[in-house]
Amino acid sequence: MRRKLVAPAALAAVAIAVPIGIGSSHREAPDITLDPSADNTDTYAWTAKDAPGALTVAANWIPNQVPANGPNFFGFDDRARYYIHVDNTGDGKPDVSYRYSFKTKTRNENSFLYALPGASGYGDKKLNVVQRYSIVRETHRWKKGKDHVQSRTIARGLPVAPPNIGPKTFPNYQAFVDGAIKRLKDGTKVFVGQRDDPFYVDLGATFDGLNVRQLTGNQGQGKDDFSGMNTHSVVMQIPEAKVTRDGNAVSGPGSANAVVGVWSTTERRRVDVAGASKRKRHGRRASYSRNWVQVSRLGNPLVNEVVIPLGQKDRFNRTTPDRDAALYGKYVVKPELAAVLNALFDVKAPETDRTDIVQALLQGIPDLNQHKGIKGPPAVDTIKLNLGVPPAMGDPDRFGVIGGDLAGFPNGRRLEDDVVDIELQVVAGFLKGNKVPLGDGVDRNDKPFLSSFPYLAGPTSGFDSDPSNRVEPAHPPVPAGG
Numbered sequence: 001m002r003r004k005l006v007a008p009a010a011l012a013a014v015a016i017a018v019p020i021g022i023g024s025s026h027r028e029a030p031d032i033t034l035d036p037s038a039d040n041t042d043t044y045a046w047t048a049k050d051a052p053g054a055l056t057v058a059a060n061w062i063p064n065q066v067p068a069n070g071p072n073f074f075g076f077d078d079r080a081r082y083y084i085h086v087d088n089t090g091d092g093k094p095d096v097s098y099r100y101s102f103k104t105k106t107r108n109e110n111s112f113l114y115a116l117p118g119a120s121g122y123g124d125k126k127l128n129v130v131q132r133y134s135i136v137r138e139t140h141r142w143k144k145g146k147d148h149v150q151s152r153t154i155a156r157g158l159p160v161a162p163p164n165i166g167p168k169t170f171p172n173y174q175a176f177v178d179g180a181i182k183r184l185k186d187g188t189k190v191f192v193g194q195r196d197d198p199f200y201v202d203l204g205a206t207f208d209g210l211n212v213r214q215l216t217g218n219q220g221q222g223k224d225d226f227s228g229m230n231t232h233s234v235v236m237q238i239p240e241a242k243v244t245r246d247g248n249a250v251s252g253p254g255s256a257n258a259v260v261g262v263w264s265t266t267e268r269r270r271v272d273v274a275g276a277s278k279r280k281r282h283g284r285r286a287s288y289s290r291n292w293v294q295v296s297r298l299g300n301p302l303v304n305e306v307v308i309p310l311g312q313k314d315r316f317n318r319t320t321p322d323r324d325a326a327l328y329g330k331y332v333v334k335p336e337l338a339a340v341l342n343a344l345f346d347v348k349a350p351e352t353d354r355t356d357i358v359q360a361l362l363q364g365i366p367d368l369n370q371h372k373g374i375k376g377p378p379a380v381d382t383i384k385l386n387l388g389v390p391p392a393m394g395d396p397d398r399f400g401v402i403g404g405d406l407a408g409f410p411n412g413r414r415l416e417d418d419v420v421d422i423e424l425q426v427v428a429g430f431l432k433g434n435k436v437p438l439g440d441g442v443d444r445n446d447k448p449f450l451s452s453f454p455y456l457a458g459p460t461s462g463f464d465s466d467p468s469n470r471v472e473p474a475h476p477p478v479p480a481g482g
């Protein structure tokens with residue numbers, strides 16, 4: 001499925017290039033590849049054009065879903081807990097968390113079908129398998145390092161939009177999508193279900209980018225390795241006052257409560273086998289609850305993917321953002337990727353003392369998305385969004401802040417933001433004046449995004465699944481100008 005590397009210079013670099021080619025956080029660490037239903041793939045946080053007073057978040061799990069997957073299709077794991085966290089003070093500790101738990105019901109255990117042809121809605125008995133979920137809203141108060149949590153169930157029994165099996169099973173799949181969009185009592189809008197994977201990247205062109213830089217874009221023969229693949233999404237639109245530090249809406253970009261940090265995690269139950277372990281029952285905290293263990297997390301795209309070395313990747317998934325500077329700071333300040341880019345392309349990327357990357361991704365940019373009122377902002381891997389910055393008037397610039405569009409990555413992350421190109425250029429030294437037009441040749445998702453909630457494109461159906469859409473094109477790339 002991976003494209004071949006085509007730049008002669010890149011041929012020698014196959015082994016080095018592998019870690020960058022998989023996805024934003026798709027199967028990025030050894031342990032999580034064995035547990036796909038808990039694997040965070042992407043997290044997005046932005047201010048939507050049609051919802052200026054709300055924080056919009058999309059968190060995706062379960063990577064690389066080939067749509068044709070009967071008789072058992074992808075779904076959230078009833079045994080895991082899925083989280084979206086918001087830090088409104090800048091210390092990397094959650095202040096508000098939304099916890100999603102799932103329950104799957106099979107109506108007819110004697111059938112092998114997920115649904116009978118013509119299933120029309122969640123109440124229709126033809127829909128044999130129905131997954132539903134609840135949301136618990138947690139508010140955290142941190143005192144002397146201890147988390148005092150208050151929990152409140154804000155939704156229960158809401159339906160998950162089913163996997164899109166095909167037009168015979170679901171003649172009107174959109175009815176399920178519409179039925180899965182809910183507005184809660186506190187004004188929060190939610191959608192949970194299968195969607196098209198909005199991430200886009202091309203491994204081959206990433207390292208061929210220098211050769212085709214005048215043609216970056218799909219015309220440049222970049223091939224989206226995630227085209228035609230689905231994911232499972234939680235999309236939320238939360239009124240600002242529910243997530244800000246002072247419980248008020250944000251009056252403008254300079255407002256003291258304007259910045260929030262967003263990330264998502266997955267937890268699994270801690271397994272205790274009597275007598276099998278001498279470890280203290282409640283060892284060092286690895287999650288926000290002592291009976292559960294965090295097994296996956298995701299703030300900024302590609303951090304665990306290309307910054308954290310293999311030997312630390314599983315630990316990164318298990319630790320919390322407030323410890324990032326202590327545990328992983330050195331990998332950001334001296335990123336291996338800068339040395340790799342230099343070895344391959346001689347782009348003259350600074351290889352040490354990369355405080356510019358630490359600031360752009362982990363501390364926030366002063367007067368833009370740096371938390372206010374915190375001394376020497378700690379380096380924490382959260383997506384920092386200034387809720388007071390209005391959405392871009394026209395089409396978003398895929399380069400976000402480095403393209404002059406302050407409403408995009410790394411001030412939050414929109415679906416359209418080309419984080420692969422942005423991060424390659426930032427690692428090459430963009431913020432230090434070394435502007436190299438690196439890119440992977442893919443400048444947008446294969447499917448257009450929606451202009452309204454839930455914004456992510458609909459999933460490709462199993463019936464319409466097209467393997468030829470996911471492999472290298474039959475014809476060789478057309479050379480520049482050809």
Ligand SMILES: [Ca+2]
Nearest residue numbers: 025026039040
């Ligand atoms: Ca992941």
Ligand SMILES: [Ca+2]
Nearest residue numbers: 087088089093
């Ligand atoms: Ca906090």
Ligand SMILES: [Ca+2]
Nearest residue numbers: 418421440442
């Ligand atoms: Ca790109």
